[in-house]
Amino acid sequence: MLIKCSVLPILSFAVDEHRKTYQRWFGIENRKKAFGEVISQKSLIELQKNEILALRMENERLKLEVERLKFLENI
Secondary structure, three states, X not given: OOXXXXXXXXXXXXXXXXXXXXXXXXXXXXXXXXXXXXXXHHHHHXXXXXXXXXXXXXXXXXXXXXXXXXXXXXO
């Protein structure tokens, strides 16, 4: 008894599309481009982390300044 499966053509299409996408994105030039983008994104993330740290430090400095001015106002 042979059971016909209608899922196989869909799976075959999905595999073909996956293979085409893989081949398109993972050719040597595209690999270089992808790695370059990852490195660029990591650099951007590091810059943003540094900026966040600087802003937090400035925020703390300003809070201290506000407290100092409030203290001087009460004297």
